[in-house]
Each structure stands twice: as C-alpha cells, then as structure tokens.
Amino acid sequence: MKPGGILVLLAACLAACSNEARTIGPAMPQTLPSGDADPRIGAYQENAYQVSQGRRYFAWYGCSQCHAEGGPADRDLTDGKWRHGGGFAQVYASVASGHPEQDFVRRIAIEQLWQITAYVRDLPTHTAEKRYRLLVDQKGEAQGSSWNGPQ
Amino acid sequence: MNRASPLLAIGLLAACSGRQSPLAPAGDQAETLHQLFLLALAVCGIVYLVVVAALVWSLMRRGRDEDRDGAMRGLNRGLWATGIGIVLGVTILIVGSFLADRALFATRGEDALEVRITGHQWWWRIEYRVGGTARWIETANELHLPRGRTTRVLLGSADVIHSFWVPNVAGKIDMIPGRRNVLDLTPRQSGWFRGQCGEYCGMQHAHMAFDVKVEEPAQFEAWLARQSRMARPVGDSRGMHGQAVFARTCSACHAVRGTTASGRAGPDLTHVGARRSIAAGTITMSRGALQGWIAQPQALKPGTSMPAIPLAPADADAVAHYLAGLR
Ligand SMILES: [Cu+2]
Numbered sequence: 001m002k003p004g005g006i007l008v009l010l011a012a013c014l015a016a017c018s019n020e021a022r023t024i025g026p027a028m029p030q031t032l033p034s035g036d037a038d039p040r041i042g043a044y045q046e047n048a049y050q051v052s053q054g055r056r057y058f059a060w061y062g063c064s065q066c067h068a069e070g071g072p073a074d075r076d077l078t079d080g081k082w083r084h085g086g087g088f089a090q091v092y093a094s095v096a097s098g099h100p101e102q103d104f105v106r107r108i109a110i111e112q113l114w115q116i117t118a119y120v121r122d123l124p125t126h127t128a129e130k131r132y133r134l135l136v137d138q139k140g141e142a143q144g145s146s147w148n149g150p151q
Numbered sequence: 152m153n154r155a156s157p158l159l160a161i162g163l164l165a166a167c168s169g170r171q172s173p174l175a176p177a178g179d180q181a182e183t184l185h186q187l188f189l190l191a192l193a194v195c196g197i198v199y200l201v202v203v204a205a206l207v208w209s210l211m212r213r214g215r216d217e218d219r220d221g222a223m224r225g226l227n228r229g230l231w232a233t234g235i236g237i238v239l240g241v242t243i244l245i246v247g248s249f250l251a252d253r254a255l256f257a258t259r260g261e262d263a264l265e266v267r268i269t270g271h272q273w274w275w276r277i278e279y280r281v282g283g284t285a286r287w288i289e290t291a292n293e294l295h296l297p298r299g300r301t302t303r304v305l306l307g308s309a310d311v312i313h314s315f316w317v318p319n320v321a322g323k324i325d326m327i328p329g330r331r332n333v334l335d336l337t338p339r340q341s342g343w344f345r346g347q348c349g350e351y352c353g354m355q356h357a358h359m360a361f362d363v364k365v366e367e368p369a370q371f372e373a374w375l376a377r378q379s380r381m382a383r384p385v386g387d388s389r390g391m392h393g394q395a396v397f398a399r400t401c402s403a404c405h406a407v408r409g410t411t412a413s414g415r416a417g418p419d420l421t422h423v424g425a426r427r428s429i430a431a432g433t434i435t436m437s438r439g440a441l442q443g444w445i446a447q448p449q450a451l452k453p454g455t456s457m458p459a460i461p462l463a464p465a466d467a468d469a470v471a472h473y474l475a476g477l478r
Contacts, residue, residue, distance in 0.1 A: 030461075056456060060416035061403050107403060109458040140269070140309030140328060145406075147415035150269060150307040150328055 020049040029114050032096075036087035044118040045088065054119025055134065057112050061104070062144030078131075080124035092117045170344045173318040177340035177365065180255055180321035187251040194240050201236070255322070258335045263303040266294070270306075270313030270326040272352060273359040273455065274418055274431040279375060288379045289406075291418030293426045294346065294363045296320070296338050297371040306332045314349035317363050323349040338365040345432070354454035360432030381409025382421045382477050393473025396466045404457075407477065417457060424478040430455065442471035 022043070029040050044050045058064060067077050080086070084094045096105045096113055108116070126134070140150030169175065176182040265280040267287065277294055278287035294317075296302050306315050308326040315334065316323035324334050348359035366374070385391050394410060402412035408421040426436055433452050434440045445467055448457040462470065 107400065109460045112458050142414070142416035145413040145415055150309050
C-alpha cells in the first residue's frame with residue numbers, strides 16, 4: 001500500500017475513537033428534554049455507546065415484542081415516518097407517554113428513556129446488514145421477560 | 152532495600168495461599184495444572200542455572216591459552232551435551248503437558264452435575280440442572296459446588312467474550328458468544344474461593360467476580376433445595392410495601408420467583424439476601440449495602456446496566472428491607 005493510503009486508513013481508524021466518549025456518573029440527565037434544541041441531545045444521539053445502551057434497554061423493557069416485524073402492534077419504527085413527530089422531544093414523549101397501558105414514564109428511569117429515544121431515532125438509518133448484525137449480536141440478551149440463552 | 156527485601160518477599164508470597172490463587176490448588180484440575188507448573192518451573196530453572204554456570208565458567212577461563220584442537224574437542228562435546236539437554240527438556244515438558252491434558256479431561260465421560268453459566272456485562276447467570284430433567288434452577292453471582300463430586304460447567308456469553316476462572320479449582324476457559332465451552336470441576340477442599348472474569352470485557356471487567364463455595368454434598372443439596380424454592384412470603388407491612396415498589400419499578404429486569412416480578416435481563420433475586428456479595432463481588436452483602444446499591448449503582452459500579460432509579464426514601468428503605476429478607 002502507498003504511504004498516502006496508509007495515512008488515510010489511519011485517519012479513518014482514529015476518527016472513530018471519540019465515538020463512545022462520555023462522562024460517567026452524575027452528569028446524566030435527570031430531567032426530560034426541554035425541546036428539540038436541548039443541548040444535551042447531541043451527547044446521546046451522536047454517541048455510539050448511548051445508542052447501543054438504548055438498544056439494550058429497548059429489548060429489556062420489551063419494546064421489541066411489539067415493534068419488531070410481526071410483533072402484536074407491528075408499528076414499524078424503522079421507516080422514518082413518525083406519526084407523532086420525529087424530533088428528540090417528540091419521540092421521547094411518544095415512548096414515555098404514548099403507551100398509557102405500559103406506564104413507561106414510571107417504569108423507566110429518565111436517563112434510560114434518553115438512551116432509548118436516541119436508539120429509536122437511529123433506527124431509520126440502519127441498513128439491512130446492520131439490522132442483521134444487531135440481531136445476531138443481541139441474541140443472548142433478554143427480550144422483556146423472556147430469555148432463551150445465547151445458543 | 153536490603154532490610155526491605157525479606158519484607159518484599161513475604162509480601163509477594165503472601166498472595167500464594169489466598170482464596171484466588173492457582174498456587175493453592177483445592178481441586179483435581181487445579182492440582183494437575185499446579186504440578187505442570189512446578190514441572191515447567193523445574194525444567195526452566197535447571198536450564199537457567201546451567202546457562203548461567205556455563206557463562207560464569209567461560210568468563211573465568213578468559214585469556215587462558217589452550218591449543219586449538221583441544222578447544223575444538225571441548226566445543227564438540229559441549230554441543231552434544233547441549234543437544235541432549237534440549238531434547239530431554241522438551242521431551243519432559245511435552246510428556247508432562249500431555250499427561251496434564253489427559254488428567255483435565257479424565258472426568259469428561261462420567262456423569263456430572265450440570266451447571267450452565269452465562270457471562271453478562273458484568274455479572275454471571277448461574278443455572279443448575281435438576282437431575283436428568285430439562286428444568287434449571289437459576290441464581291446469580293454465587294457458585295456452590297459439592298466437594299468430591301464433578302461439576303460440569305457449560306459456559307456461554309450473552310454479549311462479549313468473558314472468561315470463567317476459579318484458580319483454586321481449575322484453569323480458566325473463555326466464554327464465547329455463540330459457542331458452548333465445557334469445563335469439569337472436581338473440588339477437594341471445602342471453603343470459600345473467588346472466581347474472576349479472566350478476559351477484558353469492558354469498563355467493569357474488574358468488578359465481574361463471583362463467590363465460590365465448596366461444601367459437603369449434604370450441605371450442597373440443602374442449599375440447592377433452598378434455591379429451587381419460590382421466594383419466601385413477606386411477613387411485615389414494610390416488606391409488603393417493598394414488594395409492591397419492586398413489582399412496579401424493578402420487575403422489568405429482575406425476577407423474584409413466586410411473585411409477579413419476572414424480568415430476565417438482570418440477575419435473579421429470588422434468594423438475593425442469602426448471597427455473600429452484591430453486583431458480582433463488588434460490595435459485601437448487607438441490608439445497608441443493598442440500599443446503597445439501589446440508590447447509586449452508577450457510583451459503586453460506574454457503567455453498569457442497572458439504572459439509577461430515583462425512589463422516595465421510604466420506598467428505597469422498604470425495597471432494601473424486602474430484598475434483604477429474600478433468603
Ligand atoms: Cu467479563
């Protein structure tokens with residue numbers, strides 16, 4: 001490989017280095033997003049770690065049971081068409097208060113709602129390959145109250 | 152330094168008899184590996200001494216005249232001796248390692264108690280098979296083993312690669328997503344030991360430990376029978392209140408068998424009060440520690456997937472009281 005190519009490759013590798021950078025501990029949001037311009041949104045929406053935690057909780061809190069293909073509600077969240085709006089605060093509200101029966105506002109802590117929202121808003125950007133990859137990666141995790149083991 | 156060196160040596164050796172040490176074997180597999188280690192140490196030690204002695208010897212002979220033929224003869228003899236030494240050493244090590252491997256797998260054909268252990272970031276799901284059935288008894292972060300019997304652990308991982316390691320009982324083996332690794336454990340000494348994840352698996356890898364108790368078979372059976380039971384009904388009003396709060400806020404991730412709480416994402420808490428530590432060996436179990444963990448899991452184990460859930464003080468107190476009573 002030419003030196004120029006190596007440099008480009010190196011730059012590409014390093015560019016991803018800050019993708020998961022985050023503060024840990026009390027800096028976490030304890031309040032709802034104040035609107036789509038809330039300055040904290042970037043730290044969640046643009047952060048690979050926060051989005052991936054969001055995916056984890058999405059499965060753990062049983063969202064995938066209704067929002068996966070063929071689920072009982074089968075409300076597709078991946079098409080990018082939001083019935084109740086696609087802004088951060090709007091999706092947050094859809095999750096937290098749009099499911100009165102599940103009472104997510106009280107059952108899910110605020111920081112987790114931030115992470116889940118970031119993940120839900122990330123869904124429309126997923127390619128088919130990425131969806132498959134995530135499915136394989138999360139096979140071993142619980143979906144709501146069912147867990148079938150990693151195999 | 153001179154006076155400090157014995158102290159230093161004691162400090163280093165003090166770690167050798169601990170409850171997490173491969174140098175204090177308490178089981179057949181660990182004993183086998185320990186013997187192999189001693190054999191390798193002896194062979195390598197002898198080689199080291201011979202090399203150093205030859206070096207010193209040749210330095211002392213520096214400058215001494217000798218006729219060329221004599222020197223060549225000496226060199227030839229030396230080369231032969233070295234060759235024989237290498238072949239001998241390597242043969243001893245290969246035979247030793249072959250025998251050790253056979254010993255590690257000696258119990259594989261026999262019946263054994265089956266335990267399925269799944270690594271999660273950053274805790275251990277532990278399930279005991281009920282003899283010959285498809286039913287499993289689930290617990291977490293504390294492994295009990297009957298002394299003198301072989302337990303076969305079936306290892307898997309739910310997320311990234313972890314590694315199962317109880318050095319006093321056996322060697323370590325990786326837990327790989329999508330793969331089932333198997334390890335036989337035949338402990339010979341009762342007591343508490345410590346297991347630790349042996350493969351870096353993320354921020355709280357160091358806090359991914361577990362307690363291991365080797366006990367007499369009768370004691371073990373009694374423990375397993377207790378674990379298989381539903382949670383004890385709560386007797387007092389504070390406990391009832393705690394149970395209600397738990398069902399509302401914690402049941403998405405935690406199960407307490409015999410109640411409505413049936414989440415599977417986090418550790419099973421049916422008998423959490425009987426465990427020795429909290430959050431995979433992070434803190435010692437007590438009523439206060441439970442409340443501290445519930446209030447601030449992110450402070451005790453930053454990055455853990457257990458969320459900090461704001462609870463009113465009376466609710467937090469009731470939940471901790473309830474969990475401590477789940478024995
Ligand atoms: Cu680990």
